[in-house]
Amino acid sequence: MDLTPYVDNLRHELAVAANAGGDDARALAERLTAPLESAARLTLLNALSAAMGEVTRELAPGSVDVRLRGLDPEFVVTAPPAAEPFREVREPLAAPAAPAPPPADADDGAMARINFRLPAHLKARAEDAAAAEGLSVNAWLVRAVSTALDGGERATPPGHGKEPGGRGFTGWVR
Structure with a gap:
């Protein structure tokens, strides 16, 4: 310049x-x-x-x-590092837990915005955890709050879990 x-x-x-x-x-x-x-x-x-x-x-x-x-x-x-390439997993891995489905009467589709202040070291840990699971920090925090409020219950996506001899795949497709 x-x-x-x-x-x-x-x-x-x-x-x-x-x-x-x-x-x-x-x-x-x-x-x-x-x-x-x-x-x-x-x-x-x-x-x-x-x-x-x-x-x-x-x-x-x-x-x-x-x-x-x-x-x-x-x-x-x-530029940020590229996403990991597709790889085959020989052993079933613990899949990132999806949020527990909300009660049918509680989800009206409306969103609310809050300001959330936390210490810098916790913010960094939340960002690392979200990145490790391939989620945005917002999505990770929504899931964490939902899990905490639902008593720690986590839903397991279909095809994942303790199925004998199961094979899993992880990665991103573009």
């Missing part, structure tokens, strides 16, 4: 402001523009780095890094 147009625009705006102050202010602005160029570039680079830090937090586990190449920043985007 070329920062020159932005630094030139700042130089122009400084000159316009100095014109209002007369000849002495204009002369001072001309003397200050060259030393201020490096400070302006550094300030712009700091702003871009902070912005990419926010983008990286939203993209996690992907990231966006700002690297300096010469005088200009360069953005390096790292």
